[in-house]
Amino acid sequence: MGGIRGVIRLDSVTKRYANGHQGLINVSLTIHRGEFLFLVGPSGAGKSTLIRLLYGEEQPTEGQVIIDQFHLQRMSRRQLPRLRRQLGIVFQDVKLLPTRTVFQNVAFAMEVVGASYRDIRRRVPQVLDLVGLLPRQDHFPHQLSGGEQQRVGIARALVNQPTYILADEPTGNLDPDTAWDIMKLFTEINRRGATVVMATHARDVVNQLHKRVIAIEKGRIVRDEARGVYGYEA
Numbered sequence: 001m002g003g004i005r006g007v008i009r010l011d012s013v014t015k016r017y018a019n020g021h022q023g024l025i026n027v028s029l030t031i032h033r034g035e036f037l038f039l040v041g042p043s044g045a046g047k048s049t050l051i052r053l054l055y056g057e058e059q060p061t062e063g064q065v066i067i068d069q070f071h072l073q074r075m076s077r078r079q080l081p082r083l084r085r086q087l088g089i090v091f092q093d094v095k096l097l098p099t100r101t102v103f104q105n106v107a108f109a110m111e112v113v114g115a116s117y118r119d120i121r122r123r124v125p126q127v128l129d130l131v132g133l134l135p136r137q138d139h140f141p142h143q144l145s146g147g148e149q150q151r152v153g154i155a156r157a158l159v160n161q162p163t164y165i166l167a168d169e170p171t172g173n174l175d176p177d178t179a180w181d182i183m184k185l186f187t188e189i190n191r192r193g194a195t196v197v198m199a200t201h202a203r204d205v206v207n208q209l210h211k212r213v214i215a216i217e218k219g220r221i222v223r224d225e226a227r228g229v230y231g232y233e234a
């Protein structure tokens, strides 16, 4: 299927939506294993489009997306679950299952990929411990704060030990202190080896973490800096 282990590549990717909106225009980009990358830019610039292309939710109009050994435009839909297992996805809106406990919400992500009961019993507490929610494992989502719910979402994204974490404004609904706690969690996950790609408007966080920053405007990459800054007024 082609592609280099641990590398994400976009090759001259253009995404035009059916309604004529331009998502991305001729974007080429390489993301290496273990990188932490922020996608920044004004609202409507194309950040979410880029993230959706990475997990196969959208298909490019032109160009190629290659992740690891997976060549997204050449693989069959049957292979998509194999790719998705390598991807942990975190959204602004966490969407937990309301009638399931914290433990069950995270366990569900393992059940759908066919993990054994034994592995679930071993792995879920580990990942809940990492996000600081082990003591709340029997609580239901409505008993948690927004930041705690987002942590459950992160635990769910991590539980199958993905190579890549894709996050689309994961702190968008949170107050600044809670947002920082969540960002620290992402940096810890990255330190442990996962590649993190995050679209964000969290200006202060981007400015203080000194990670790679790619700025997108009107569908095009306008800046790509190894230790970048947010670069827009809040």
Ligand SMILES: Nc1ncnc2c1ncn2[C@@H]1O[C@H](COP(=O)(O)OP(=O)(O)OP(=O)(O)O)[C@@H](O)[C@H]1O
Residues within 6 Å of the ligand: 017, 018, 019, 021, 022, 023, 041, 042, 043, 044, 045, 046, 047, 048, 049, 050, 199
């Ligand atoms: N499903 C869709 N159908 C049609 N047009 C879309 C769709 N999704 C996004 N667009 C359009 O594509 C462009 C890029 O949108 P996108 O959501 O990728 O921007 P963004 O940078 O993530 O914005 P924000 O910071 O507000 O989340 C916009 O013009 C948007 O209206």
